[in-house]
Amino acid sequence: MTASPSTPAYAPVVDRPVRWGVVGAGRIAAKVMGDLAGMPGGRLHAVASRSADRARAFADEHGAPVSYGSYDELLADPDVDAVYLATPHRQHHAVALAAVEAGKHLLVEKAFTVTHAGAQQVVDAARARGVFVMEAMWTRFQPAVGRLRELVADGAVGEVRSVRADLGLRVPFDPSDRLWDPAQGGGALLDLGVYPVAWLQMVLGGTPASLEVAGATGPNGVDAESTVLWRTEDGRHGVGTCSLLSPLPGQAAVFGTEGWIEVPPRFHHPDRVVLHRTGGGRSVETSEEVVAPATGTGYSHELDEVHRCLAAGLTESPTMPLDDTLAVMAVLEQALHALGVHHDEDPAAI
Ligand SMILES: NC(=O)c1ccc[n+]([C@@H]2O[C@H](COP(=O)([O-])OP(=O)(O)OC[C@H]3O[C@@H](n4cnc5c(N)ncnc54)[C@H](OP(=O)(O)O)[C@@H]3O)[C@@H](O)[C@H]2O)c1
Structure with missing residues (x-):
C-alpha cells in the first residue's frame, strides 16, 4: 500500500524521542551522533558494526545502551525507530533495502546509492512499505x-x-x-x-x-x-x-x-x-x-527534520524529497558513464 499524505502509514513518533540505530560506525557517524547528543528530539539507542568490539567502543563513546556485532541484529531490534546508515556508498543499497523491509525509518548518507537503479529500488520499497526515508543531504537544512x-x-x-x-x-x-x-x-x-x-x-x-x-x-x-x-x-x-x-x-x-x-x-x-x-x-x-x-557541527538540522517528519507521520521530507534524490542520482550516473565509470551495488553489504 502506498502511503497517502493525509493518512500516516505508521504510528507517528510523538511524546518521546526518536530512538536511533547507527549502521556503519565510522567517521561521519561519530560526528553526526555528536550533534544528536544535544538534541531533545532523538537519542542514540543502538550501534551496529561488522565487529562487536568496534560497536561496543562506539556505543561506549557515544552513550548508546545497546551494541551489535552485525547489521541484521540491529535491524531486528524493535526498539530502533530510525536507522542512520553511514556505511560507504556502495554498501548503502543492500542495507537500506533490509532496513525498509524491517520497517525501519531511514536516514541514508550521501551519495544515496552508487547507481540510479539502486536508488529507485530503495525508493520504491520505501514507498510500498510506508516508512520514512531521506538522503542525508545536510546542505539543504543549513x-x-x-x-x-x-x-x-x-x-x-x-x-x-x-x-x-x-x-x-x-x-x-x-x-x-x-x-x-x-x-x-x-x-x-x-x-x-x-x-x-x-x-x-x-x-x-x-x-x-x-x-x-x-x-x-x-x-x-x-x-x-x-x-x-x-x-x-x-x-x-x-x-x-x-x-x-x-x-x-x-x-x-x-x-x-x-x-x-x-x-x-x-x-x-x-x-x-x-x-x-x-x-x-x-x-x-x-x-x-x-x-x-548552523547549530553544532551542522548535522542537527537534518536530524531535526527526521524528528519533525516522524512526529507528523510523513514518509518523505518536503525539503529533501526522494524525487530530488533520484534526480541527483540520475545526473551523477550520467556523468560517471560519460567518463567510462560503471558502479554496481554491493550485494554482500549485509
Ligand atoms: N554528510 C557528510 O558531511 C559526510 C562526511 C563524510 C562522509 N559522508 C558519507 O558517509 C558515508 C561513510 O563515510 P565515512 O567517511 O564515515 O566512512 P568510514 O569512516 O570508512 O566509515 C564507514 C563505516 O562503514 C562500515 N562498512 C561497512 N561495509 C564496509 C566496507 N565494505 N568497507 C569499509 N567500511 C565498511 C565500517 O564500519 P564497521 O566495519 O565497523 O561496520 C566503516 O567504519 C559515505 O557514504 C560518505 O559519503 C558524509
Whole structure:
C-alpha cells in the first residue's frame, strides 16, 4: 500500500524521542551522533558494526545502551525507530533495502546509492512499505541555505538564470582510501560531486533537459575530477565541478536578472550568504551579508527534520524529497558513464 499524505502509514513518533540505530560506525557517524547528543528530539539507542568490539567502543563513546556485532541484529531490534546508515556508498543499497523491509525509518548518507537503479529500488520499497526515508543531504537544512531559498523565492535576484558550485580536495592516490576505492563506491562524483549536483538540482529543479560532462579518471579507473553543464528545457543552466586532484574553494552562487547570491566557502555548510542586488541596472546597488550559522557541527538540522517528519507521520521530507534524490542520482550516473565509470551495488553489504 502506498502511503497517502493525509493518512500516516505508521504510528507517528510523538511524546518521546526518536530512538536511533547507527549502521556503519565510522567517521561521519561519530560526528553526526555528536550533534544528536544535544538534541531533545532523538537519542542514540543502538550501534551496529561488522565487529562487536568496534560497536561496543562506539556505543561506549557515544552513550548508546545497546551494541551489535552485525547489521541484521540491529535491524531486528524493535526498539530502533530510525536507522542512520553511514556505511560507504556502495554498501548503502543492500542495507537500506533490509532496513525498509524491517520497517525501519531511514536516514541514508550521501551519495544515496552508487547507481540510479539502486536508488529507485530503495525508493520504491520505501514507498510500498510506508516508512520514512531521506538522503542525508545536510546542505539543504543549513539555516543559511534556507535563507538563500527564501530570498530566491521572494525574487531578491529577479529571475534565476544560472547557478554554479564547486567542491574539491587534493587526495593523494591510495586505492585503499574510501575516496579512491571502487569497492566502497570511490571517486570524486559520488563523494564530492554529489554536493554541486544537488545544489544545481535544488536551484534549477527536476532533471536536466541535457547534460554535458568533461573530466578525467584516476590510475584505477575511478573518476578523479569532472565538470557537468546542466541545461533546462527553458534555457537556464548550471555548472558543477568536483575534484580529488585539486583543492577547489567550495563556492556556489545563484545568478538572476537583478543580482546574484554568493555562497562563500564551503557552500555545502555555509554560515552566511551574500546578496548583491542591481535592481535591474548594470552595477551593484546594494550588497548585504545574511548571517545564519548552523547549530553544532551542522548535522542537527537534518536530524531535526527526521524528528519533525516522524512526529507528523510523513514518509518523505518536503525539503529533501526522494524525487530530488533520484534526480541527483540520475545526473551523477550520467556523468560517471560519460567518463567510462560503471558502479554496481554491493550485494554482500549485509
Ligand atoms: N554528510 C557528510 O558531511 C559526510 C562526511 C563524510 C562522509 N559522508 C558519507 O558517509 C558515508 C561513510 O563515510 P565515512 O567517511 O564515515 O566512512 P568510514 O569512516 O570508512 O566509515 C564507514 C563505516 O562503514 C562500515 N562498512 C561497512 N561495509 C564496509 C566496507 N565494505 N568497507 C569499509 N567500511 C565498511 C565500517 O564500519 P564497521 O566495519 O565497523 O561496520 C566503516 O567504519 C559515505 O557514504 C560518505 O559519503 C558524509
